[in-house]
C-alpha cells in the first residue's frame with residue numbers, strides 16, 4: 707500500500723507549490739499572500755515557516771498537499787490565518803484561537819508590554835484583572851511573565867471563557883488564573899494593582915463594512931456600541947473602585963478615541979494620565995493611576 711506521508715514519484719517541491727499558491731492567493735485579493743502561503747504549507751508539512759524556507763526543494767507528500775489545499779481554500783474564503791492554523795503567537799506564547807475568540811492583534815502585544823512595564827517595579831503580592839479576556843492572551847502572558855502575579859480574567863462570552871481556560875491549562879497556568887463570567891465591573895470583588903483591557907471598541911454602524919476576515923470573528927468581541935466606547939466608559943467609571951491605591955488602568959482603544967476617553971478621567975480620581983501611541987503612531991493606549 708502507498709504511504710501518503712512519503713512523497714511519491716512526481717511529488718511537487720515545496721518551492722513550486724509555494725510560488726503557485728502565492729499567485730493564487732494574490733489573484734484572489736488575499737493580503738500578504740507570501741506569508742499566508744508559507745504558514746499554510748509549513749503547517750501542512752508539520753514544520754516551522756522558517757524551516758520550510760531553508761530548503762524549497764523538499765517534495766510534498768500527498769497528505770500534506772491535501773492539507774495545504776484545504777488551508778488555501780479556507781484562506782480564500784476569508785478566514786483569518788490564525789483560525790486555520792488554530793493558534794496565534796502572542797509575545798512568544800502559543801495561544802489557541804478559534805471562532806469563539808478574537809485573534810489577538812500586534813497592538814495588543816504592545817498593550818501587554820505596557821502592562822508589564824507598569825508591573826515590573828512591584829514585588830510580592832501583585833494582581834491584575836484582564837477585562838474582556840477573550841482567548842486569555844493578555845492575562846496569560848502577564849501570568850507567564852510575572853510568576854508572582856495573580857490574574858483575574860473577566861469575560862462576557864461563555865465560549866470565549868472556555869477557550870481562555872483551555873489556553874491556561876495548555877500553558878500550565880490554570881492554577882494562577884481566576885476566571886469570571888461577567889459583563890460589567892459592577893458587583894466584582896477584590897482590589898487589583900492593574901486593570902488591563904482591550905474592550906470591543908468598534909462603533910456598531912461600522913461593523914458591517916469590515917472585511918470578511920474580521921467579520922468571521924465574534925461580533926461581541928468587535929462591537930463597542932453606538933460610539934464604540936461603552937465598555938471603555940464603564941471601565942473608567944468603575945475601575946477606581948476595584949483598584950488598590952496607586953493602582954493603574956490601561957486600555958487599548960480605537961484610532962481617534964483615546965483623547966475623548968482621557969478627558970473623561972477626572973483629576974479628582976486619576977493621576978499620571980497618559981496616552982501611548984502604538985508602533986504605527988496611532989494614539990492607542992489610555993493609562994491612569996488612582997489617587
Ligand SMILES: C[S@@+](CC[C@H](N)C(=O)[O-])C[C@H]1O[C@@H](n2cnc3c(N)ncnc32)[C@H](O)[C@@H]1O
Nearest residue numbers: 810838839840861862863889904905906926927
Ligand atoms: C476586543 S476582544 C479582546 C480579546 C482579548 N483580550 C484580546 O485582546 O485578544 C473583547 C473581548 O471582550 C468581550 N466582551 C464584550 N463585551 C463584554 C462585556 N460587557 N464584559 C466583558 N467582556 C466583554 C468579548 O467577548 C471579547 O472576548
